[in-house]
Amino acid sequence: MIGRLLPVIIFLALGILLAFGLKIADHKTEIPSPLIGKQMPAFSLPLLGQEEMMVSDQDLLGKPFLLNVWASWCPTCRYEHPVITDLAASGIVRVIGLNYRDEAADAQEWLRRFGNPYEFSLADLSGRTGIDFGVYAAPESFLVDARGIVVFKQIGAMTPEVIEQEIIPRLQPGSKVQ
Amino acid sequence: MKTVFAVILVSLASVTLAQEPLVFDNPEQEARYIKLTTELRCMVCQNQNLADSDAPLAQDLRKEIHGMMLAGQNNDQIITFLVDRYGDFVLYRPAMKGNTLALWLIPGVLLGIGGIAVFFTVRSRNRKLIAQRQEGSN
Numbered sequence: 396m397i398g399r400l401l402p403v404i405i406f407l408a409l410g411i412l413l414a415f416g417l418k419i420a421d422h423k424t425e426i427p428s429p430l431i432g433k434q435m436p437a438f439s440l441p442l443l444g445q446e447e448m449m450v451s452d453q454d455l456l457g458k459p460f461l462l463n464v465w466a467s468w469c470p471t472c473r474y475e476h477p478v479i480t481d482l483a484a485s486g487i488v489r490v491i492g493l494n495y496r497d498e499a500a501d502a503q504e505w506l507r508r509f510g511n512p513y514e515f516s517l518a519d520l521s522g523r524t525g526i527d528f529g530v531y532a533a534p535e536s537f538l539v540d541a542r543g544i545v546v547f548k549q550i551g552a553m554t555p556e557v558i559e560q561e562i563i564p565r566l567q568p569g570s571k572v573q
Numbered sequence: 574m575k576t577v578f579a580v581i582l583v584s585l586a587s588v589t590l591a592q593e594p595l596v597f598d599n600p601e602q603e604a605r606y607i608k609l610t611t612e613l614r615c616m617v618c619q620n621q622n623l624a625d626s627d628a629p630l631a632q633d634l635r636k637e638i639h640g641m642m643l644a645g646q647n648n649d650q651i652i653t654f655l656v657d658r659y660g661d662f663v664l665y666r667p668a669m670k671g672n673t674l675a676l677w678l679i680p681g682v683l684l685g686i687g688g689i690a691v692f693f694t695v696r697s698r699n700r701k702l703i704a705q706r707q708e709g710s711n
Contacts, residue, residue, distance in 0.1 A: 429658070523633075
């Protein structure tokens, strides 16, 4: 009896395993950030377009903000640009850019052409601050709370669904972000 | 013969690591660097290691690792630096702990199940053979 059922059981087990694998494979390239729940890394970066102005992580404390990692060479940044623009215009949260591994002139041209949604952009031309944030593929967005703790990371394009389901709930009074 | 040999040598050279020339303090340090970068995953092209990848981030991280080595940091310090930023996923040889336990144990468990299955199959086949032989001799 068991002998006859065994192939069926093995088949089912394998089927479940593979289905599970396929489900995981959908999100395989998204790597959970070890930064969640931790203080954002320290940095001091010049502002894009006002290179004499330096901004540090300490300067950003006090209000939650979304740090959007973007670059002029990044096609998906262009794709998510309207969503970031809408989010910034809504005033729900400060939107700050991290211009990642870019040329200052290209970056400014990109903002001129498509519009500048950012309160300001930090110029991380070498990508060194990007390494500290664990950036590996622009666009990425970090939601940082008023105390400077990273509470959420979006890898890839920002979408209205992510804003609705992940960003806004974390900004509500009483949530830990405030 | 010499030409053949030269061709083989040249084709071997093309498999060397995708890397910019780096200066090391000593050959041991260079060997350590090569070993370490082949054990770390490039986050951009996730099935390549840092040594082989041409991605800009891989170049940056190689430079970073090289700098840390020249500054006298050991492998543990460098690995901690990367894991703090990119998570365990950078390690091709993940540490054994709670959430990686399954990863380490499942191959052994599967091998065990296979071994047990083989044992029982062989045993029952043996019994059948013995039974057949006994029938034949009767």
